[in-house]
């Protein structure tokens with residue numbers, strides 16, 4: 499769970515940093531997307547490195563879902579008889595929504611790939627012009643797409659906050675001070691990531707980026 503989770507967190511930060519290119523300029527964003535496709539050349543043929551990254555990402559997602567399923571089965575086996583009275587669960591909202599949050603994130607990723615990678619659900623849908631795709635996607639009259647992205651990114655943030663918190667806790671001794679550190683680290687990283695992701699659709703919808 500943790501190893502695949504760390505790989506996914508690294509991807510999320512790299513992707514968010516790449517998205518910030520939209521604030522530098524139209525051509526810079528398209529240039530960055532083009533660079534992703536030629537990365538590794540001339541050692542590797544065009545697009546090979548991108549495909550290696552995509553396969554790595556897919557393996558990490560499948561491993562993450564597999565580990566989550568195994569943990570759920572193990573937890574159910576450990577407590578085959580339901581509690582007659584279950585007191586209100588302690589813990590954060592993020593902790594209680596990990597499974598369903600994960601499903602929402604997965605559905606979002608499928609939509610997102612059909613939207614901005616393959617272009618099937620995008621009004622422009624030209625993979626050589628990612629900037630134009632993003633601008634068309636979050637146009638003010640498509641506010642419902644922006645809203646869907648906002649809700650999904652918040653789900654990613656909640657999922658990530660609890661995930662990083664668990665990983666940091668696993669690494670450290672569980673003292674009061676380490677617990678506080680884990681809480682602060684996970685909250686700060688999740689807030690920074692959510693802010694970076696939200697900035698793009700919101701900037702386009704409100705016309706700050708054209």
Ligand code: HEM
Nearest residue numbers: 517531534552610611614615628647651654695696698699
């Ligand atoms: C909300 C702001 C986001 C924007 C503006 C955005 C933008 C983009 C764009 C333009 C692409 C296509 C890149 C290309 O073809 O060169 C892309 C691909 C992708 N994005 Fe996002 N993204 C956002 C959020 C996310 C989030 C939150 C996730 C994960 C939970 C994510 C996961 C992916 C994945 C897996 C791909 C496919 C990578 C590939 O195989 O080419 N994105 N995104």
